[in-house]
Amino acid sequence: MSTDMDADRGTSINAAASQRDRRSRRTVRLLKQSFRELVEEKGFEAVTVRDIAERADVNRGTFYAHFPDKYGLLDLIIREKLHTLLGSRLGPDAGWRRSDLRLAIAAALDHFADVYSGCRRRESFHPLFEQAVQQELAALFRRWLAAVPAPPEAWPVPAMTVASAASWAIFGAANEWAREKQAVSAEDMSDRLLAVILGGAAALTPGGLPD
Numbered sequence: 001m002s003t004d005m006d007a008d009r010g011t012s013i014n015a016a017a018s019q020r021d022r023r024s025r026r027t028v029r030l031l032k033q034s035f036r037e038l039v040e041e042k043g044f045e046a047v048t049v050r051d052i053a054e055r056a057d058v059n060r061g062t063f064y065a066h067f068p069d070k071y072g073l074l075d076l077i078i079r080e081k082l083h084t085l086l087g088s089r090l091g092p093d094a095g096w097r098r099s100d101l102r103l104a105i106a107a108a109l110d111h112f113a114d115v116y117s118g119c120r121r122r123e124s125f126h127p128l129f130e131q132a133v134q135q136e137l138a139a140l141f142r143r144w145l146a147a148v149p150a151p152p153e154a155w156p157v158p159a160m161t162v163a164s165a166a167s168w169a170i171f172g173a174a175n176e177w178a179r180e181k182q183a184v185s186a187e188d189m190s191d192r193l194l195a196v197i198l199g200g201a202a203a204l205t206p207g208g209l210p211d
Contacts, residue, residue: 024066027062031063031067033056034052035052035074037055038051044074048070075132078111079132079136082107082137086140096141096144096210105194105197106190109178109189113186115130116178116179134167137167137171138163138166141167144163145159145163165200166197169193169197173193
């Protein structure tokens with residue numbers, strides 16, 4: 001009898017936890033949607049936590065239960081958006097090779113082109129807010145480089161430095177390209193950035209950089 005009661009209690013606890021998780025995901029979804037709408041209407045700087053909470057029909061305490069401030073919400077949105085862009089371009093076996101590096105560059109260009117596509121949004125976002133893009137690219141490149149079959153001593157410079165340098169190069173150039181109203185096509189810019197990065201990466205990767 002005790003065992004049955006314990007099992008029932010465990011099932012009830014799991015069901016309650018699942019319901020809380022669904023409610024939490026729904027709240028975050030509403031907060032993200034409200035934030036996007038408000039940024040389009042007012043610009044990022046003018047949007048307050050109160051605005052976001054009221055639009056999402058929750059209180060500010062609920063907002064702060066999920067995010068420290070509006071910058072934390074922006075950071076999540078940026079990272080999720082980049083993950084979606086990368087996932088749509090890169091296959092499950094993507095790695096530290098020329099073809100996948102070019103696709104990662106193209107995803108970053110897509111991201112910044114969208115960020116600066118409207119005047120209000122272009123005025124609202126400071127490039128430092130977009131540093132999440134650089135961090136996500138660096139993390140991706142570190143994972144790829146960790147799979148390169150070469151011992152640490154075979155690298156002329158640490159793989160982490162290669163990942164950091166490549167991610168910053170893409171971040172800076174993509175951001176500037178988008179702010180300058182995309183003077184060249186995304187395809188041409190991808191080729192240019194790839195050539196710059198490969199000039200260093202190929203020399204620094206033991207055995208060279210595969211296609």
